[in-house]
Amino acid sequence: MVKVTLVQADGSSAVVSVEPGQSLMRAAVLAGVPGIVAECGGQAMCATCHVYVREDHLDALPVMGDEEEEMLEVVASERRPGSRLSCQLVGLADDVVGDVPPSQI
């Protein structure tokens, strides 16, 4: 189990425990983290579970697939170097810190 800290735009943050095999999206939704919408339920279809993973944590992430790469083109908040869809973040190698974008829709 790894711990992921998700920081909101107002500076508040939540620490989410992610079980092995569980996506960060699922863990964050179950924990009630605001701003992780995930309206397609984790299929990399809707791009509403976008997070900005901080630069010094990028090594802990699984490799990005083509589907995620393309869907990041339609995120509501600007795409940045640490942009990921949290539904695709399964099997994090280490604890991670990320920021929740200002909007998902």
Add this chain to the structure above:
Amino acid sequence: MRVVVVGAGHAGVEFADALRRNGFDGELTLLDEQADQPYQRPPLSKDQLRDPAQQPLPIRGEAFYDAARIELVRGAVVSTIDRAAREVSMGDGRRLRYDTLVLATGSQSPTPPWQVTGPIRRLRTLDDTRWLAPVLRERCRIIVIGAGYVGLEVAAAAGELGCEVLVATRGRRLMSRAVSAPMSSAVLLRHQAKGVAFRFDAVVARVDQPRPGYAAVTLADGSELRADVVLEATGVGPRTRLAREAGLEVSDGVLVDSSLRTSDPAIFAIGDCARMRYGQAHLRLESLPNATDQAHHLANVLTGAAHAFSPAPWFWSSQGKIRLQIAGLSAEDDASFIVGDESDGAFSVLRVRDGRVSCVESLNDIKTHSIARRMLSQNELPVIDAAVDSGLVRSTPRPVLAPPVL
């Protein structure tokens, strides 16, 4: 000031969240007829069916409702609306006053037009998935009546789980309300390659499921199809009983203006149940992105937030390895142009009306879909030349002169 929301599907929950985020400080009550915590429906015919042991994905986590000061009342079945008193009554006799009422009652399956003995099996709720998932794991023979999104999603999942699957539809092609003929054909080939069988022009006369493990479908031509279970997936209609009985204007959905207001200025409707004015016409969309868009729009309307509402409808379906993403709205007689190679893994169909792109249907072609989503979110439909310039069309689109014959 009290806002009462009837229905805790995506539209209702998104609306309540958006209203609070917009700074609404009054009382906010969300009436949910179901006992489960409000959950996401899309996984019910996909991941949840394949892995029923996993916890259902909620729309918002348990902690959200208290934190946002949303009073979530579960098991609350609203029976009537008293517009003069501005009150809703619940089946158990409770009454609740409102200043603003939001109907987010969603959709329902109409009674099938054929004879039925035994239960009608559908896939609409978490309880339905809880029932169907173990049946599919026994590698049953299943007949799915209906070839829309839900029917095909279940067919794909059932096939993957080792079931013998027959899809029976009264239409001549798959998803005929949702996609073009060339897309129907391409999706059909992929399902057939996975072993799913199809029967077109199948007019059902009766369905018998007298006991578990025995099911029969009798067609109007007299032929009988046998299986272990029959699932009815012929689509849904708007759930409008409350609105109709309260005397609101209803016509294939609760009629609402561009502010989502019904014929009663204190009552609004959003999501699958609402038929909203779009330009000169009314349009009702059964889709999750539409529910979310309308929820946010209404929150903005009620809090006076300045915004322009420019809905950009899009849809998706995931049927095993088939990823279907649709941006925009097409009419049946819009021309079709194929982008890419439909015999290959990924391609799209551009629907064109009066020289402008109305809709883009993509099969495993996320790149085209993502460009289309951005282009079609503009206020004006893009002309076909602009679509070429934007990179939407990477090869010369080939017009489809006649729909391929199945």
